[in-house]
Amino acid sequence: MYAIFEAKGKQFRAEPDATLRMPTLDAEPGDRVTFDNVLLAERNDEIIVGQPSLDGAAVAAEVIRHGRDDKIIVYKMKRRKGYRLKQGHRQGFTEVRVLDIDFGKGKSVAPKAEAAPKKPAPKAAAPEKAVAEKPVAEKAAPTKAAKPKGEEKPPVAEFDITDSAREMAEEAGLDLSTVEGTGKEGRILKSDVQKAIKERDEA
Numbered sequence: 001m002y003a004i005f006e007a008k009g010k011q012f013r014a015e016p017d018a019t020l021r022m023p024t025l026d027a028e029p030g031d032r033v034t035f036d037n038v039l040l041a042e043r044n045d046e047i048i049v050g051q052p053s054l055d056g057a058a059v060a061a062e063v064i065r066h067g068r069d070d071k072i073i074v075y076k077m078k079r080r081k082g083y084r085l086k087q088g089h090r091q092g093f094t095e096v097r098v099l100d101i102d103f104g105k106g107k108s109v110a111p112k113a114e115a116a117p118k119k120p121a122p123k124a125a126a127p128e129k130a131v132a133e134k135p136v137a138e139k140a141a142p143t144k145a146a147k148p149k150g151e152e153k154p155p156v157a158e159f160d161i162t163d164s165a166r167e168m169a170e171e172a173g174l175d176l177s178t179v180e181g182t183g184k185e186g187r188i189l190k191s192d193v194q195k196a197i198k199e200r201d202e203a
Contacts, residue, residue, distance in 0.1 A: 003041040003101045005059050011039065014059045014098045024092040027063045033096065035059045041103050048103060056104025061096040068092050161188035168193045174200070 002015045008023040014035075027033055038057035041048045048054060068090040076085040159176045161169075165188050169176055172193075179196045181188035 001041070001043045001101060003057070003059055003103075004039045005035045006037045006039060007035050014061070014101060016098055016101065018098045019064070019095060020061070020098065021093050021095050023094070024066060025063065025094040025096070027094070029063050029065050031063045032099070033061050033063060035061070038104075041101070043103055054104050056102070058102045058104070059098060060100040060102070061098050064095040064097055066092065066094050159188055160186060162190060165190040165193045168197075172197050 002013055004011055004013055006012075008025075010022065012020050012022060014020065025033060036053075036058040038054045038059060039050050039052065041054060041057060048057075050057070069092075071088045071090050074087050074089055077083065159179075160181065160183075161176065162183075166176075168174075168190060169179070174193060174197055176188065179188050179192050182192055183189045
């Protein structure tokens with residue numbers, strides 16, 4: 001059996017005749033001390049849990065001695081300030097021996113032996129949902145009437161020509177198919193249109 005109790009802001013596990021080292025207590029060696037803030041206990045393979053502590057439970061112990069732990073070095077430094085500080089510290093402690101564990105009126109809430117798991121009850125089969133059939137359309141959706149085709153315009157030949165050259169050719173009524181472009185990739189320039197108009201007038 002064992003018990004978990006809280007003292008001096010820390011938790012300890014107490015077992016019969018166990019020796020515990022805890023923060024310094026205000027008691028002399030040989031004195032009897034009692035810790036009544038028991039959080040959890042185990043007895044006869046049963047776990048007893050407090051809410052938050054067990055009612056009437058306590059751990060009795062006897063103070064063995066006082067002492068201090070090994071020294072730890074504390075070093076402080078501030079960069080570029082010329083500040084350095086080195087000091088040692090030895091934390092005090094008290095050793096106690098557990099004499100007795102009183103479980104009080106706690107009730108077991110978590111037995112150690114695992115009970116056989118219960119089989120879940122079979123679920124009733126869910127009723128099948130009736131699937132509603134979609135009504136079949138009696139008449140097909142009317143198709144859109146084809147638009148009457150109007151008079152198709154003859155395709156206009158496209159030429160790579162500058163805007164100013166096109167305006168000059170339209171004003172002079174010049175057929176662009178007779179004009180030879182001298183621009184980049186055969187583009188017709190204004191000078192090409194002027195040359196074609198001059199050749200047409202001379203002819």
